[in-house]
Amino acid sequence: MWLEAPVLSSRDPLIRVTAMPADTNPYGGVFGGWLMSQMALGAGALASRVGQGKAVVVSATDFAFPGAMAVGDELSVYCEVAATGTTSLTIVAEGIARERNGEATIRVCSGTFKFVLLDEDNRPRPVGEEALRAHGQ
Template identity: 40%
Template sequence: MTQDHRNPVLRVVPGPSDINANGHIFGGWVLSQMDIAAGIVASRRANGAVATVAIDKMEFIAPIHLRDLISVYADVERVGRTSMAIRIEVIATRDRGQTDVKVTEGVFTFVAIDDEARPRAVDAA
């Protein structure tokens, strides 16, 4: 996945409260941003509510620093009867926009759910 020809699903700047003891951004903070972006894409594809059921192949490649601009890219990788795999890539832009660094990536699996939180077919509303 390359970000130069696409728009991010989510863009955010982490704040001072998101820093861990090492001076980097908490992995859990990054994970939540990825889940939000993946949920947006999955909900659009499912045309309704979805629930995260798995996170696969999650890899932290580089740390995120305070003042980085985080761009989260998400694409539907696979669609099953009730589930979807969403590939996520997170890019940190730093040095006043001069440097882009891939900081993490992963695949999130969502299930389309009905009004009673039961699995439903992806293409059904």
């Protein structure tokens, strides 16, 4: 059932992509692993932007798949920084599907990703205050 879905943020989505036949599970629905990977890509883009450099995912938790999407539906991934540590960013991600031939939307996935910022030698580096302020965090 398609319903209006609340979006995590009023910002533009970090990822917008159309589900294709190769993205389905054996039952013909969009594979949860594909949804997880799209959320990780969006969260990683935000982590790199806010952290102003290399950011690697160190954990992924709290996945939920409250809705289903079909081949041809468009997925938009929204992300926000939920917390910061000395060298880490915790980012929540939410996926909203829009039906192929209309405007109806539904929340299909959500999850939390933790990233550590790395320097040129791949060692953890601090999250800069100026980076957080520049991105409204």
